[in-house]
């Protein structure tokens with residue numbers, strides 16, 4: 001019996017997709033092997049579309065550039081994508097080399113990027129959340145707050161659905177304190193207790209904050225209004241995302257415009273970077289007086305200090321926080 005023609009050729013070697021790419025790289029793929037069936041070809045890695053940062057409608061880019069901190073949070077689906085040449089041909093990306101592990105069961109090692117990662121693994125974004133992130137916010141916050149009184153603003157915050165944080169909250173936390181106010185104290189975002197009770201700084205951090213304010217003769221009942229950059233609790237107290245900051249910022253800006261505080265005490269890196277539009281460290285921001293220019297052109301002195309939650313973990317920094325409070329009160 002005559003052998004089939006194909007059998008007369010040398011048998012095609014068994015190669016895995018990675019070897020196939022290498023063969024192609026060195027121009028050997030066609031000489032070495034027959035064309036692979038479509039299903040066996042190395043997958044082309046789809047190129048992620050470059051998405052625009054999601055901003056609350058009406059929040060002017062100039063305001064965002066000034067008042068929103070650069071990406072200090074992990075990139076998300078709504079973050080500006082890294083600069084990717086759009087017209088560049090998409091080429092197959094070789095599989096990531098595996099790092100040998102000490103495991104003796106013959107299983108592959110852990111990819112280097114995972115092994116070397118310092119933070120938690122990126123969580124896959126559920127389809128619904130992805131849609132939420134790229135969808136325009138359902139109410140135009142920057143427009144709605146424009147002429148709002150403080151009471152109207154509070155109602156807007158309580159009913160806000162401008163970002164995904166509304167899904168998991170018990171209460172949106174508008175803020176609490178004296179009106180008119182001498183100082184505006186700005187923290188990061190509600191934690192678990194604040195989300196439960198609907199008031200800012202009611203947990204252990206809040207007790208310390210009240211004690212700090214009392215030390216300079218101030219109280220939230222008579223002198224100070226306390227609020228946060230973000231009005232709803234991020235799940236698990238994670239860092240707020242850029243689109244959440246953009247959606248929520250008009251509320252804080254309107255609070256500042258309405259309360260017209262003599263000065264603003266900003267607590268913690270996140271709030272300081274967001275309000276001052278910088279990515280400088282807290283160490284370099286504290287100890288001096290900054291200025292925040294409102295839309296009405298009024299300059300409000302801003303003093304940066306440590307977040308009370310940080311002071312609870314690092315009590316030795318309380319001496320510096322005390323200096324910050326004295327700096328703030330000297331100007332009253």
Ligand code: URA
Pocket residue numbers: 187188189190191194199200201202205228309
């Ligand atoms: N931490 C904050 O930044 N704000 C709160 O309201 C409570 C804890």
